[in-house]
Amino acid sequence: MPELPEVETTRRGLAPAMEGKAISRVILNRPDLRFPIQSDFRARLAGRTVERIDRRAKYLLLRLSGGDVLVAHLGMSGSFRIEAARAPLATATLYREIPRLAAHDHVIFEMSEGARIVYNDPRRFGFMFVAADADLEHHPRMRGIGVEPLEPPLEPSTLDRLFEGAGTSLKAALLDQKRIAGLGNIYVCEALHRAGLSPLRRAATLSGGDQFARTARRRLASAICNVLSDAIEAGGSSLKDFSGADGKPGYFQHAFRVYDREGAACPKRGCKGAIERVVQSGRSTFYCRTCQR
DNA sequence: CGCATCCCCTGCCTGC
């Protein structure tokens, strides 16, 4: 589910529920997600105020008072939901209301004002950890992450540098988080179709000074920025069950031009081709061989 | 070093 637009949608949904508010307690329903959860995870969060929520690549960064940062990655199936504070019962409360747990609710953040932020992740490819904010850029999981494609907007000259000497396919190069951060399988396929470039082409053919490469870089840089901003504006893509933390599903999946559209007519005006599915480095690629060269 | 392959895990869909 979550590529850059979905993570950004999640960030925007969580911000009003968490920023400026304190975490009173953290509940762990299992000792691990993708990786074991740090033994001091709960203690380092309790009582801290979430000062700001940022995004880097596909990571959410919750900056905490006291100099720590909570880093969360949603993997393939992770999502957050907000359960608003319940109104206090009018008369004496005879029981403590137990919130309903859904399957795969692994981590719950209780906020001081009563709201609960629930992390759900069926496949458990997601993970979280707490780190000192000052060391974050040296952290093994954060080190080496590539450029952010939107802020500032990706430049053709950056693509020139990133693809120089790359022996791999354009598709694989764009999926590589060490080059550009935040693209995943959907948005790479969509960006390449918008740019009219074949995912099978060698990435290095976009580097250098010849006319084709210069044009291709310009088209690709624009296509990447445009598809990501369009998707963010649509609240991301909801394939199965993704929804932003506010509970609203995204609707960018209706704007897919190639992803998961094998056999459909190519949507490009005037193109008579059809969308094909091929496998590259073990993952599906959708493209039109007629207009993507 | 770069690249392909396999693997982690659960759920859903297809075909038999």
Place this chain on the structure above:
DNA sequence: TGCAGGCAGGGGATGC
């Protein structure tokens, strides 16, 4: 209806 197999938005480890 049940079951096996394939596939899924990510990315880390391994081996060539």
